[in-house]
Amino acid sequence: MSSTKTNPESNSILKNILIVLMGALLMGFLWRIRGTNGWGSSWGLLNAGAMFSLFAITIIGDRKKTNLAWVGASSLMFMLTVPTWGTFLDQMTGVLSSSITDDLGNVIEGSRAIPLWSGVGVMLLLGFGLSTVWGIMLGRSLSDKQWKIKDFVLIIAVFFVAMYVSRATLAHTLTELLQPQALDLFKEGLLKQGIVTEESFESIYKVYMEHFDDMSWAKKVMGGRNYFALVETFSIAIGGIASMIVTRFVIKDKRAANMGLITSVSFAIAITVADLFFYFFDSDNGIIGEVNNIYAWSCWEYFTGFIAGLLITVAILCCKNKVGKDVRELAFSTTPAKISDVLVFLMGFVVVIGINIVRPLLDRLEDTTFHIPATILAFIGAVVFIVLAIRKYGINLENTTQVAFSYKVLTIMLAYMFFVYMFTDFETGGANILSVSSLHNIAMIISFVVLVIYFGVNAKKTLKK
Secondary structure (H helix, E strand, O other): OOOEOOOOOOOOHHHHHHHHHHHHHHHHHHHHHHOOOOOOHHHHHHHHHHHHHHHHHHHHOOOHHHOHHHHHHHHHHHOOOOOOOOOOOOHHHOEEEEEEEOOOOOEEEEEEEOOHHHHHHHHHHHHHOOOHHHHHHHHHOOOOOOOOHHHHHHHHHHHHHHHHHHHHOHHHHHHHHHOHHHHHHHHHHHHHOOOOOOOOOOOHHHHHHHOOOOHHHHOOOOOHHHHHHHHHHHHHHHHHHHHHHHHHHOOOOHHHHHHHHHHHHHHHHHHHHHOHHHHHHOOOOOOOOOEOOEOHHHHHHHHHHHHHHHHHHHHHHHHHOOOEOOOOOOOOOOOOHHHHHHHHHHHHHHHHHHHHHHHHHHHHOOOOOOHHHHHHHHHHHHHHHHHHHHHHHOOOOOOOOHHHHHHHHHHHHHHHHHHHHHHOOOOOOOOHHHHOOOHHHHHHHHHHHHHHHHHHHHHHHHHHO
């Protein structure tokens, strides 16, 4: 199905600029949250995917493809693409370095000079593979292609197969082409630590295959973590590309495939441009060096999200007036109502709201005396929130609209995230109010104030309508 319709509610230029700014501020806020204790890693991606998907609904309007269950499913897709990037961020300074402490307490370290293009290439690659499958799901909501259950299974299966096959094959060749110094440094670590000798050493590839995908082992070897991370990053990008190809030519959803590519390119640009904070302000090798209240890592996180959110929001707006016909997915369309309601409850309310309320405090306060009571309160709060929402709006939001519900949830969840981010974990010094004068936290405060006003005002407007 290729026919499209024109949305009669087209925005003014000023309103579009405002929406793009909101998208940038929101993803900046979410991406900094993602890198913070309590949200980090794949759970932070779940939170970012859920909240930004709700924001996308406020732009494109109510559609059968964007019900709450599919927001949850799309958010879970974001968790598939979470590479390890700790060794990459300062490589734009022209240095690849590694330092580990062995079991005897000995510090083993080494470094290699690398060309600027290599550091830039690593960052572009890292960003490109970061959000492909979530981007495909976002594009799916804008298309008129009716997906079946097998289509969702197919792109996930293809992603994992392509990713793991490339970890055993192509990714190693590409890693050597992009950064041969990574192999050299890893070999030096293997020799220094007596894991291999010059006589017994055959190849880095053989060492990797003997410890296939075992990052915990790689972290114990100088240069090992960086090499394993490069292989992983290439493989995730290859898995994402394979998913896009299948979406375009097997599932035949051009819009979904294109949005997957757009989100990938957006994050590639964003994560690389934001890495200039390391190029200038890295404490060891930056051109300027460490500057008061400018923390390279935290600023990199916030502005990666800001730039990616800006670009992705522009893409959504460009598609807004040419979305496909409003059709229902074939997947689960014949499922009995009771089972469907259970799926909506789990994928929508639990994944989108419940997990993102409980998980931050569960992890963030783990080493504090408030861990158990705070987690219990968060759980009770999540249950109350979900029960009240279902009673008021209905399990399938039959008593409201997706847009109105999205504005309200975004307002409440943003306030909750900001409170947890700023005012919890004083015991271990993790409360960000303690470093409120830092650039990234000033950006977080501005984002919070502007977004809460924007979402709150629009929540009231949609309520009146």
